[in-house]
Amino acid sequence: MYCVRKVTEDLYWVGANDRRLTLFENIHPIPRGVSYNSYLLLDKKTVLFDTVDWSAGRQFIENVEAVLAGRKLDYLVINHMEPDHGASIEEIILRYPEVKIISTEKAFLFMRQFGFSIDGRIEEVKEGDTRCFGKHTVTFVAAPMVHWPEAMVTFDTTNGVLFAADAFGSFGSLDGKLFNDEVNFDRDWIDDARRYYTNIVGKYGPQVQALLKKAGGIDIKMICPLHGPVWRTDLGYFLDKYDKWSRYEPEETGVMIAYASMYGNTEAAANSLATALVERGMTNVVMYDVSKTHVSQLISETFRLSHIVLASVTYNLGIYPVMHNYLMDMKALNLQKRTVAIIENGSWACKSGSLMRDFLENNMKQMTVLDEKVTLSSAMREDNLDEIGALADSIIESMKNK
Numbered sequence: 001m002y003c004v005r006k007v008t009e010d011l012y013w014v015g016a017n018d019r020r021l022t023l024f025e026n027i028h029p030i031p032r033g034v035s036y037n038s039y040l041l042l043d044k045k046t047v048l049f050d051t052v053d054w055s056a057g058r059q060f061i062e063n064v065e066a067v068l069a070g071r072k073l074d075y076l077v078i079n080h081m082e083p084d085h086g087a088s089i090e091e092i093i094l095r096y097p098e099v100k101i102i103s104t105e106k107a108f109l110f111m112r113q114f115g116f117s118i119d120g121r122i123e124e125v126k127e128g129d130t131r132c133f134g135k136h137t138v139t140f141v142a143a144p145m146v147h148w149p150e151a152m153v154t155f156d157t158t159n160g161v162l163f164a165a166d167a168f169g170s171f172g173s174l175d176g177k178l179f180n181d182e183v184n185f186d187r188d189w190i191d192d193a194r195r196y197y198t199n200i201v202g203k204y205g206p207q208v209q210a211l212l213k214k215a216g217g218i219d220i221k222m223i224c225p226l227h228g229p230v231w232r233t234d235l236g237y238f239l240d241k242y243d244k245w246s247r248y249e250p251e252e253t254g255v256m257i258a259y260a261s262m263y264g265n266t267e268a269a270a271n272s273l274a275t276a277l278v279e280r281g282m283t284n285v286v287m288y289d290v291s292k293t294h295v296s297q298l299i300s301e302t303f304r305l306s307h308i309v310l311a312s313v314t315y316n317l318g319i320y321p322v323m324h325n326y327l328m329d330m331k332a333l334n335l336q337k338r339t340v341a342i343i344e345n346g347s348w349a350c351k352s353g354s355l356m357r358d359f360l361e362n363n364m365k366q367m368t369v370l371d372e373k374v375t376l377s378s379a380m381r382e383d384n385l386d387e388i389g390a391l392a393d394s395i396i397e398s399m400k401n402k
């Protein structure tokens, strides 16, 4: 059975929700599922914007058929060729053999690489090109490396709708609610939106900044992303988040304590530090056991907050493997501009602190590591409490300079 939503008088959401998938891109947990958004414009010509993942193909085809209501499909615009959006292209070609595909040169190359038969139906476009479908005229804007090289966004100059590809997307399935004003985004969606952005697109901050600059020059009234809610009010809220994330600026002054502890002693130091911070008036403190928290969540929180505390045991003369993996992911996603405090622990040759400092200072950009640190020899002792207090003071002091 079809399940669609009207977006504007002649534009329909014909996408699908996936609540069965455990891991997005087979790596990021999505307990709230994900939506694959596709949009169908009924103008003089009929135009489909992107398709959906293969797993959602049946729902998608039923939706497209229902909205077309017997009309043929004239055009398929592909903004992004990653298979979570491009996988159903061939199914569309088979069902609508007259369809012409509008996309970039690189996207057509990828379609061929993925094995699609597209000869005789391609219309290559580049930045600044326009197409008129009747009432609606659209223009194409290149969005290279947001987050694939072929990506573009399409702007409908007639009604101000931006088909934004993966930009402005979010994890989370749409439970009947399509528009941002039908949900409490800041309460129920922002964490998934941040986890989506930081882990999927986070590495490409400069490219997102370039796209935001271009977007600043057009009068966007609505943003139709390929995942998550459609934005039709309060666009500034989400544009501001994107601006901050892509400049690697924290959203909030606060402390994330990420700890790695096998037997609880390093965790005890992390607890003491959290308590010391709160006692000094800094209540925006969150704690994560790196062994129990998916790294995508750690990354998301690292993008959110200004100060990070890394508390790690030494493990076979190295950093605890899960903490090491988190650090590697931070670097891979280009995270910058954070103030970091270190707590280390070792029972015979303590190395984790100096190794973490070295990694932050020499492998990452614009990371400030506080001089003050806490070193435990197996377990917290009374005198460590003074060091914890001094570390809390140093963290609070560094917040004043920001």
Ligand SMILES: Cc1cc2nc3c(=O)[nH]c(=O)nc-3n(C[C@H](O)[C@H](O)[C@H](O)COP(=O)(O)O)c2cc1C
Pocket (backbone or CB within 6 Å): 260, 261, 262, 263, 264, 265, 266, 267, 313, 314, 315, 316, 317, 318, 345, 346, 347, 348, 349, 350, 351, 377, 378, 379
């Ligand atoms: C498998 C293993 C390897 C360790 N390797 C080292 C090491 O190379 N150097 C060291 O000083 N401590 C080492 N430790 C001790 C821990 O760093 C730490 O002092 C101890 O686990 C207590 O902290 P916790 O209660 O937070 O786990 C090791 C512990 C384990 C279980």
Ligand SMILES: [Fe+2]
Pocket (backbone or CB within 6 Å): 080, 082, 147, 148, 166
């Ligand atoms: Fe993508």
Ligand SMILES: [Fe+2]
Pocket (backbone or CB within 6 Å): 082, 084, 085, 166, 226, 227
């Ligand atoms: Fe996507």
